[in-house]
Amino acid sequence: MQDISKNSSQLYRITYEAYSKFANKISRCATLAEVGEVAKTHLKYLFNFHIIRITIAQEEGHVFFSLTKDAVDFDFKGEAQLLAHEKELYEKEIPVHTTNIPEEWLERNIDTSTIVEPELWGWLFNNHSRKITVTLISDKIKNFGVGDIEMLKLTIDCFETKFHEISLARLLDKKNQSLTEALNLIQVKNEEIQSIVNNQKRIIKQRTSEILEKNKKLLHISALNAHNIREPLSRIQGLIGLFPHFDDAEIRSEIIPKIETSAEEMDQVLQEVILMATQELESLTMEKE
Amino acid sequence: MNSVILVDDQPITNFITKKLLQIEGITIPISDFTNPAKALEMLLQQKGEDDMVILDLNMPEMSGWDFMDRLIENQYTPRIVILTSSTSDLDREKALDYSFVKDYIIKPLNQNKISELCTKHCK
Numbered sequence: 032m033q034d035i036s037k038n039s040s041q042l043y044r045i046t047y048e049a050y051s052k053f054a055n056k057i058s059r060c061a062t063l064a065e066v067g068e069v070a071k072t073h074l075k076y077l078f079n080f081h082i083i084r085i086t087i088a089q090e091e092g093h094v095f096f097s098l099t100k101d102a103v104d105f106d107f108k109g110e111a112q113l114l115a116h117e118k119e120l121y122e123k124e125i126p127v128h129t130t131n132i133p134e135e136w137l138e139r140n141i142d143t144s145t146i147v148e149p150e151l152w153g154w155l156f157n158n159h160s161r162k163i164t165v166t167l168i169s170d171k172i173k174n175f176g177v178g179d180i181e182m183l184k185l186t187i188d189c190f191e192t193k194f195h196e197i198s199l200a201r202l203l204d205k206k207n208q209s210l211t212e213a214l215n216l217i218q219v220k221n222e223e224i225q226s227i228v229n230n231q232k233r234i235i236k237q238r239t240s241e242i243l244e245k246n247k248k249l250l251h252i253s254a255l256n257a258h259n260i261r262e263p264l265s266r267i268q269g270l271i272g273l274f275p276h277f278d279d280a281e282i283r284s285e286i287i288p289k290i291e292t293s294a295e296e297m298d299q300v301l302q303e304v305i306l307m308a309t310q311e312l313e314s315l316t317m318e319k320e
Numbered sequence: 321m322n323s324v325i326l327v328d329d330q331p332i333t334n335f336i337t338k339k340l341l342q343i344e345g346i347t348i349p350i351s352d353f354t355n356p357a358k359a360l361e362m363l364l365q366q367k368g369e370d371d372m373v374i375l376d377l378n379m380p381e382m383s384g385w386d387f388m389d390r391l392i393e394n395q396y397t398p399r400i401v402i403l404t405s406s407t408s409d410l411d412r413e414k415a416l417d418y419s420f421v422k423d424y425i426i427k428p429l430n431q432n433k434i435s436e437l438c439t440k441h442c443k
Binding site: 254257258261262264265266267268269270272273276289292293 | 330332333335336339340343378405406407408427428429430431
């Protein structure tokens with residue numbers, strides 16, 4: 032069987048196919064966990080590594096994504112702690128290739144007994160003016176070479192685009208949530224305002240009805256009073272109108288007593304009207320107070 | 321017209337009306353009632369006679385409105401002339417809604433008003 036490593040065009044086709052699969056699957060991911068799963072399955076066909084760690088500078092803080100053979104870890108809240116060489120990469124932008132690896136971090140991520148002469152590779156990329164650091168741990172068994180850097184750059188582009196998309200989706204989601212909360216608040220306030228308006232309307236309606244009722248009562252009282260006063264007055268006027276048809280004796284004996292009776296009745300009615308008006312006035316004054 | 325019936329709770333008003341009618345030369349019988357219920361009873365007893373009722377509106381036991389409604393209930397509607405101290409247009413309009421109300425006079429009654437009334441309804 033032919034050794035593929037010596038057939039460059041076949042090797043190119045295999046690599047191209049592996050990258051296509053990786054890029055295709057990454058583009059379909061909706062979450063960081065899904066990105067992690069795809070990377071765990073496909074990245075090993077593109078280059079060797081024990082750990083690959085990506086950090087991206089945000090407006091405030093950094094986010095990170097880390098992958099080993101068995102585990103995926105990420106923190107996109109912008110609270111990631113940078114490793115010492117990453118801080119240097121952000122400051123100086125000079126790639127790193129060293130055997131001096133932060134031990135604690137290494138032991139936290141992989142079983143160090145399985146690796147032989149580990150090496151740390153570090154780069155800083157500027158993708159669409161977004162700064163990204165990439166840290167890769169390789170060793171004698173899982174060897175990484177300068178020839179792999181081009182493929183690494185392609186995969187980092189792919190990761191970065193997806194991370195950016197997820198980050199925008201999260202931002203949009205957050206904004207949507209804020210808008211929904213604002214909308215809910217507006218609805219609650221609207222309901223409160225509507226309730227106040229309805230209450231005011233009810234009070235106005237009630238007060239208007241009370242005023243109308245009072246007006247009606249007062250009109251009725253004034254009409255009744257006017258009628259009650261006019262009644263004895265009209266009798267007095269009618270009796271006076273009879274004077275020419277009676278002689279003096281008849282006027283004194285028949286008409287004058289009737290005028291007196293009517294006048295007394297009129298006085299009585301007027302006193303009642305004055306009493307009623309006084310009581311109404313007092314009740315209005317009390318209500319006002 | 322066979323008779324004139326005066327219905328007013330105030331006997332002095334009936335006295336004035338009766339005197340003015342007599343002065344005007346009315347010779348047909350004039351009866352007067354201060355109790356509208358009794359006047360109604362009498363009217364319903366002699367149904368069919370050509371009577372004219374001079375009726376007050378504001379009476380304590382039975383108002384002029386109730387009086388007329390009772391006549392309608394009993395399907396007897398003699399000529400009615402309202403004689404009231406009310407100056408309300410509402411009362412006037414309401415009274416003239418009754419088809420058998422022929423006139424509406426506001427007190428005080430005097431010789432001129434009685435003459436006009438008699439010219440229209442007695443002769």
